[in-house]
Amino acid sequence: MVKTADRWNDYRLLDAGDGEKLEQWDNIVLRRPDPQAIWPRDKSFALWNRADAVYHRSSSGGGKWEYKKKLPESWTIRYDSLTFKVSPTGFKHTGIFPEQAVNWDWMGDLIRTHKDEELRILNLFAYTGGATMACSAAGAAEVVHVDAAKGMVKWAQENRDLSGLQDRRIRFIVDDVQKFVEREKRRGRTYHGILMDPPSYGRGPDGEMWKFETEIIKLINACLDILDEHALFFLINSYTTGFSSIVLEDIMKTMILTEHPDGRIDTGEVALPIEHRNLLLPCGIYGRWQRND
Numbered sequence: 491m492v493k494t495a496d497r498w499n500d501y502r503l504l505d506a507g508d509g510e511k512l513e514q515w516d517n518i519v520l521r522r523p524d525p526q527a528i529w530p531r532d533k534s535f536a537l538w539n540r541a542d543a544v545y546h547r548s549s550s551g552g553g554k555w556e557y558k559k560k561l562p563e564s565w566t567i568r569y570d571s572l573t574f575k576v577s578p579t580g581f582k583h584t585g586i587f588p589e590q591a592v593n594w595d596w597m598g599d600l601i602r603t604h605k606d607e608e609l610r611i612l613n614l615f616a617y618t619g620g621a622t623m624a625c626s627a628a629g630a631a632e633v634v635h636v637d638a639a640k641g642m643v644k645w646a647q648e649n650r651d652l653s654g655l656q657d658r659r660i661r662f663i664v665d666d667v668q669k670f671v672e673r674e675k676r677r678g679r680t681y682h683g684i685l686m687d688p689p690s691y692g693r694g695p696d697g698e699m700w701k702f703e704t705e706i707i708k709l710i711n712a713c714l715d716i717l718d719e720h721a722l723f724f725l726i727n728s729y730t731t732g733f734s735s736i737v738l739e740d741i742m743k744t745m746i747l748t749e750h751p752d753g754r755i756d757t758g759e760v761a762l763p764i765e766h767r768n769l770l771l772p773c774g775i776y777g778r779w780q781r782n783d
């Protein structure tokens with residue numbers, strides 16, 4: 491299945507092609523690289539030349555934003571009841587992966603329909619907290635947000651405040667995901683929902699090396715140890731290119747469904763609709779397990 495994030499009002503993917511995407515974040519238009527968008531862009535589409543900022547890759551790795559006009563350092567966009575800070579970072583990110591809204595909607599719906607349960611949710615590689623806020627706003631009793639980068643956790647706290655969720659129980663933790671999950675096991679803590687959006691490569695706070703293909707199975711095994719026997723969901727998202735969603739299907743079948751046969755799985759691709767043409771931009775893959783009611 492392809493899940494398309496098509497419920498945004500404040501975010502629009504205007505066009506994509508020639509290795510770039512053109513996006514509107516509230517009223518600001520950004521143009522930045524996208525390795526999947528290898529088809530030709532529509533050169534006659536005038537907005538390509540009217541972007542407010544363009545990210546240029548440098549040949550030595552990394553890159554930088556070229557500002558066509560003075561932009562605020564940050565601004566906000568809304569998704570339903572949530573408000574997020576957007577800011578063009580040195581690493582071409584903006585602080586939001588808008589395609590993740592499909593996962594926020596799925597988890598949010600599940601949490602809302604099981605509001606009578608005291609649900610503890612664990613968000614790994616939690617970044618600026620899109621999923622954390624979606625789960626909390628939907629009514630999770632507690633959300634634990636884990637990311638290695640202090641700056642990202644601070645940004646997530648700003649998103650909590652912008653979204654008016656200061657009174658909700660959200661724990662923000664700067665830690666390596668594997669170490670944190672193993673520590674939770676020793677403490678005997680369990681979670682009713684676990685979600686992870688691991689990068690292809692990453693580093694823990696003490697420089698711990700994370701590489702999807704060598705670490706993912708160990709991490710899932712550790713997560714299964716702390717997945718509550720009455721768990722509601724387990725979600726893995728990945729944008730590691732080269733992995734088919736069938737890989738996640740096989741992981742779900744061999745690791746999660748065998749331990750939690752009282753549920754069902756769904757896997758597929760995540761995409762954003764390209765507004766100017768009838769196209770989709772692929773943004774990664776998802777694998778979901780949910781308890782049967």
Ligand SMILES: C[S@@+](CC[C@H](N)C(=O)[O-])C[C@H]1O[C@@H](n2cnc3c(N)ncnc32)[C@H](O)[C@@H]1O
Pocket residue numbers: 586587590615616617618619620621636637638639642665666667668686687688689691692693694695698699700
């Ligand atoms: C690009 S983000 C994931 C996107 C996020 N789930 C979202 O949709 O908002 C990857 C995050 O993983 C974090 N990270 C990488 N390696 C890590 C590790 N070993 N332990 C904890 N966090 C890690 C990074 O700091 C980064 O914030």
